[in-house]
Amino acid sequence: MRLWRFKGLSMTYFAGIDIGSLTTEVVILDSNADMLSYSINLTGADCNEAVDQALGQALSRAGLSRDQLSFIVATGYGRVTIPFSDKKITEISCHGTSAHHLFPDTETVIDIGGQDSKVIRIDKEGKVLDFTMNDKCAAGTGRFLEVMAGAFRVSLEDFGQLSLKAEREIPISSVCTVFAESEVISLIAQNQAREDIIRGLHSSVVNRIWNMVQTVGVHGAVTMSGGVAKNRGVVVLMEEKLGKPIHIHTEPQIMGALGAALLAKRHFLQEK
Amino acid sequence: MNEKNKDIFSRIESYYTDYGQRAKELKNEGIKIIGYMCSLIPLEIITAAGCVPFRMRGDVHEPITKGDINLETIACPFYRSCFDLSVKGKYDFLDGSIVAHGCDSMARTYAVWKYTLDLPYSHFVNLPHTISESSREFFRAGLNTFRKSLGKFAGKEISDDDLAEAIGLYNENRDKVRALYELRKPDPPIVSGTEITKILTVGASLPVAEANKLFDEVLEELRQRKESPFKKVRRIMIDGACMDNIELVKLIEDLGGNVVVDTLCNGTRDNLPHTDTGNDPLSALADRYLDKINCPRTYRENKEQDLQKELESRFGDIGFFARESKADAAILYVYKYCDPFGFEVPVRKAYFESIKLPLLYLEDEYSAGTIGQLKTRIQAFLEMIQ
Numbered sequence: 001m002r003l004w005r006f007k008g009l010s011m012t013y014f015a016g017i018d019i020g021s022l023t024t025e026v027v028i029l030d031s032n033a034d035m036l037s038y039s040i041n042l043t044g045a046d047c048n049e050a051v052d053q054a055l056g057q058a059l060s061r062a063g064l065s066r067d068q069l070s071f072i073v074a075t076g077y078g079r080v081t082i083p084f085s086d087k088k089i090t091e092i093s094c095h096g097t098s099a100h101h102l103f104p105d106t107e108t109v110i111d112i113g114g115q116d117s118k119v120i121r122i123d124k125e126g127k128v129l130d131f132t133m134n135d136k137c138a139a140g141t142g143r144f145l146e147v148m149a150g151a152f153r154v155s156l157e158d159f160g161q162l163s164l165k166a167e168r169e170i171p172i173s174s175v176c177t178v179f180a181e182s183e184v185i186s187l188i189a190q191n192q193a194r195e196d197i198i199r200g201l202h203s204s205v206v207n208r209i210w211n212m213v214q215t216v217g218v219h220g221a222v223t224m225s226g227g228v229a230k231n232r233g234v235v236v237l238m239e240e241k242l243g244k245p246i247h248i249h250t251e252p253q254i255m256g257a258l259g260a261a262l263l264a265k266r267h268f269l270q271e272k
Numbered sequence: 273m274n275e276k277n278k279d280i281f282s283r284i285e286s287y288y289t290d291y292g293q294r295a296k297e298l299k300n301e302g303i304k305i306i307g308y309m310c311s312l313i314p315l316e317i318i319t320a321a322g323c324v325p326f327r328m329r330g331d332v333h334e335p336i337t338k339g340d341i342n343l344e345t346i347a348c349p350f351y352r353s354c355f356d357l358s359v360k361g362k363y364d365f366l367d368g369s370i371v372a373h374g375c376d377s378m379a380r381t382y383a384v385w386k387y388t389l390d391l392p393y394s395h396f397v398n399l400p401h402t403i404s405e406s407s408r409e410f411f412r413a414g415l416n417t418f419r420k421s422l423g424k425f426a427g428k429e430i431s432d433d434d435l436a437e438a439i440g441l442y443n444e445n446r447d448k449v450r451a452l453y454e455l456r457k458p459d460p461p462i463v464s465g466t467e468i469t470k471i472l473t474v475g476a477s478l479p480v481a482e483a484n485k486l487f488d489e490v491l492e493e494l495r496q497r498k499e500s501p502f503k504k505v506r507r508i509m510i511d512g513a514c515m516d517n518i519e520l521v522k523l524i525e526d527l528g529g530n531v532v533v534d535t536l537c538n539g540t541r542d543n544l545p546h547t548d549t550g551n552d553p554l555s556a557l558a559d560r561y562l563d564k565i566n567c568p569r570t571y572r573e574n575k576e577q578d579l580q581k582e583l584e585s586r587f588g589d590i591g592f593f594a595r596e597s598k599a600d601a602a603i604l605y606v607y608k609y610c611d612p613f614g615f616e617v618p619v620r621k622a623y624f625e626s627i628k629l630p631l632l633y634l635e636d637e638y639s640a641g642t643i644g645q646l647k648t649r650i651q652a653f654l655e656m657i658q
Contacts, residue, residue, distance in 0.1 A: 077644065077648065080647075089655065090648050090651045090652040090655060091648070091652075092648070092652035092655070092656075093652060093655045093656075127656075128652065128655065128656040129656070130656075131652060131656070133645075133648070133649060135635070
């Protein structure tokens with residue numbers, strides 16, 4: 001029992017934990033919804049260990065201890081594995097919430113994570129109206145880009161920049177990650193410029209997501225979240241498709257955890 | 273719960289988990305068991321022949337392995353799972369199997385089924401794809417051929433009286449299913465979607481007279497629930513093909529939605545329509561299976577030339593059941609490679625939009641391996657409609 005809750009001694013604090021396939025993020029907010037700290041760690045093979053590590057880091061950065069947290073919301077595919085969370089909410093609601101909080105004119109959220117991608121339509125209050133997710137394969141996700149960057153032996157950071165330097169685009173016909181990788185290897189063997197191939201790979205991801213965007217429809221301003229939003233190659237191509245700029249937070253990877261922390265605050269106040 | 277009725281629910285559980293146990297017993301008594309997989313098979317004819325129709329199920333927990341040696345993976349995963357289980361010996365007690373011209377997977381692989389399993393009896397029910405006078409005539413004649421062929425196999429000439437009697441039993445069965453659905457109408461419902469799925473699945477593995485008795489006992493027990501044991505949460509409708517396992521419904525209910533109605537093959541859509549009585553029984557059966565079952569495999573001509581009216585004439589039953597059960601939202605659940613439903617997804621979505629029922633469309637494999645993926649989508653949908 002966190003007794004201090006009822007004593008009105010001090011500020012209340014909220015945590016959002018997003019356990020994704022690749023990384024686990026934690027965001028800690030105070031009662032004004034100001035972000036005190038965040039952390040990003042690899043999820044690895046043990047969700048609980050990753051959560052302990054990420055939460056410990058974020059708490060120490062905020063100068064808090066775990067029992068000072070009033071409400072914890074877990075999200076992401078590993079949300080079910082956290083025994084101590086007060087509530088488990090899907091990443092879809094969380095990304096919608098954080099996009100609305102950071103960029104209130106947002107009506108469409110494109111989240112491209114390590115394992116899946118989503119397009120979410122929200123109303124002017126940040127409530128989810130509709131959404132779509134990619135099917136099970138890695139096409140159109142961060143994993144696809146990661147595997148392809150591996151084929152070129154370049155870092156993910158450089159990968160997006162190389163795409164921007166392309167003179168032309170070599171289309172990649174396979175959407176399957178495994179087949180696309182062999183397609184890339186044969187293009188490399190034909191001495192095609194790597195920038196052009198890389199541009200084609202980025203287009204492949206964007207085309208895949210674009211189909212999902214059209215299913216949900218483009219409404220209002222668009223916000224991108226998830227690790228792939230750090231990749232300029234993807235963002236530039238997506239902005240070309242949309243014909244307008246996209247809102248991106250300086251750390252798009254923590255948008256799920258931020259949304260979870262915001263919802264933690266909301267649920268805490270509702271339940272109080 | 274009194275002892276007798278406690279026994280009923282454990283019997284249902286046992287029939288559900290050890291699916292086919294009653295059919296095996298009957299087989300040992302010398303009764304012929306005829307397998308089928310589609311609601312378009314006129315079960316009345318099988319019952320009238322003195323045989324027991326047995327609805328074959330797939331198993332979402334059993335990976336498809338042996339079946340793929342003979343059946344191409346272009347067939348739908350539900351059908352492949354049924355075939356896989358058959359090849360692995362799960363349905364070795366069958367004396368025959370009947371395949372209808374339901375979907376492409378069924379029609380185009382009838383021969384694979386027939387020659388691989390090599391059962392003593394097999395028959396293909398050639399159901400026309402359009403509704404007209406000539407197709408009714410054609411279908412009635414086809415049913416007559418089926419009646420003669422099965423009668424010969426069963427060693428019994430099937431008379432009109434036999435048919436009329438079987439029709440009566442099935443109409444009774446449909447009334448009992450209707451009564452079960454009535455118990456889903458209160459908010460919260462008296463009976464859960466998971467329970468209903470189990471009850472209906474089990475019913476399709478029994479002789480119709482036994483299923484009727486079982487449903488009566490279940491109804492008696494359920495009516496003793498003065499208060500609903502469930503929470504008052506969002507009321508969900510499921511639309512799609514057949515659902516012979518509880519996984520999806522249970523997932524929705526575990527995540528905090530009540531599944532209160534459906535338009536599924538083994539639910540309202542194909543279970544409820546009655547067969548007319550009093551006239552030529554074969555014509556009445558032809559009419560029921562051709563026209564009264566609103567399966568997307570049958571083409572219904574739009575004479576209105578107006579999309580809105582066409583939507584209403586094709587999918588009005590969905591709206592009817594949604595209104596009647598006060599559904600808050602719906603899930604359209606379609607198996608991958610399901611040709612009748614797959615092609616209809618955009619127009620079904622348009623219909624749900626026209627009746628302003630929030631819809632989640634799920635395309636799935638027939639496999640428990642996708643539960644995690646479905647969980648996020650369903651939970652997000654439930655959060656969305658709160």
